[in-house]
Amino acid sequence: MVTWKNNGLSETKIHVSNLDFYYGITQALFDITMDIPSQRVTALIGPSGCGKSTFLRALNRMNDIIDGTRITGHVLIDDEDIYGSSADVVRLRKRVGMVFQKSNPFPKSLFDNVAYGPRTHGIKNHKQLSEIVERSLRRAALWDEVKDRLSVSAMDLSGGQQQRLCIARALAIEPEILLMDEPASALDPKATAKIEDLIDQLSDDYTIVIVTHNMQQAARVSDVTAFFYEGHLIEMGQTEQIFTKPQQKGTEDYITGRFG
Amino acid sequence: MTVHMQKEIENLKSKLLTLCAAVEKSLCLAVQSVRERDAALAKSVIDDDVHIDQTEIDVEEECLKILALHQPVAIDLRFIVTALKINNDLERIGDLAVNIAERSEFLAGQEPISVPFDFDAMAEKTQWMVTESLDSLVDMDCKRAHQVCAADDEVDALNRKMYKQVEATIVAHPRWTRGLLHLLSVSRHLERIADHATNIAEDVIYMVEGRIVRHKAEDYKSQS
Secondary structure, three states, rough: EEEEEEOOOOOOOHHHEEEEEEEEEEEEEEEEEEEEEOOOEEEOOOOOOOOOOHHHHHHOOOOOOOOEEEEEEEEEEEEEEEEOOOOHHHHHHHHEEEEEOOOOOOOOOOHHHHHHHHHHHOOOOHHHHHHHHHHHHHHOOOOHHHOOOOOOOOOOHHHHHHHHHHHHHHHHHOEEEEEEEOOOOOOOHHHHHHHHEEEEEOOOOOOOEEOOOOHHHHHHHOEEEEEEEEEEEEEHHHHEHHHOOOOOHHHHHOOOOOOO | OOOHHHHHHHHHHHHHHHHHHHHHHHHHHHHHHHHHHHHHHHHHHHHHHHHHHHHHHHHHHHHHHHHHHHHOOOOHHHHHHHHHHHHHHHHHHHHHHOOOHHHHHHHOOOOOOOOOOOOOHHHHHHHHHHHHHHHHHOOOHHHHHHHHHHHHHHHHHHHHHHHHHHHHHHHHHHHHHHHHHHHHHHHHHHHHHHHHHHHHHHHHHHHOOOOOOOOHHHHHHHHH
């Protein structure tokens, strides 16, 4: 079992211990134990089917909606067990925002997309909503490009803009943690660079966990990298160390393209 | 690693080994020219340096190409960085061999000087260090690399001994002064070559273990 403690990097935001996950009788994650540092970017890498996306979704209980899944072990966010009997999933999803591989804006105006979350959480005052929309779009580095057309459909934006809109929508509910599942894999290099710059800026305030197949992207944007293989956490360490002198042969073979 | 990058790295290794062989030969011939007072041999060393310089440029361009096109990581990255640094050391050893050959050309035209100094021992030790450091590179053998690092002190000591003996001989035989100063330069060049061999060995240790051992003499002495 690999255990990684974020020695001195920053406080631990998410503490995962002895996490096993099953799709029916198939075990997808094996005894995962790790500390995810606060206000840092943690990248999850590994070949397809290694369990990294399953692990990411376990951090905000997104796997709950899949029939036949089962989880054991603990996921503590600020010492609160999100799988505990008293856990409130709605509150959890407010604390943990998520951005997906394919941008998924609602077929509504830009304003309504960003205001959707806050409205769901009971905010009705237009002035207050306007402030949240502007703040969220600014944080997602999209405000200057769309401030004069907030009423147009989100579907009219480019792919890169749609993805930043989804990030703004996730930020609108003031989460503490942002989970990103290959957020730039469908974007061109320019739009990818904007998302990566954004991740860098957001890490000042948010704890970010990102799944990526792009090794160079993991190296560029993350502070900590975790390598998964066949459902096991093989190695986790500071990104600089993982990409210059990994300790495990499996990690070295994967990042240098010798297998997978 | 992609097949494309594999080919590029093999090509780089081949060029680097060509440079290793050329530099070893140049050093060997330069030392031989001093020992045998052979001006023609010394001139061939000087003339052939142009090929070493060109190979050094080729190796550097290969390294830059791989960095730009393939963004290597982990062992591949450490190999490219090591190749860049070793390339530089090899070119400098080549230049120092030329410096030795230039002294040799002068000495060959002078009357033989008798110095109670074991030039052969110093030259052999230095050549051993160069050969051993390059073998440790080829075999990725840290143990041999540590032995090279530890041997550097021996060459330093021989160089200091040479200085004292030349000083004493100048006092005893002032008419040999110019020749003795040239001999002292040869000793100094050999000592610098041993330093470059040590650099190469330290870079091999970094490449294999990912650990920087420069400026930590005690560290490699304890492991050799």
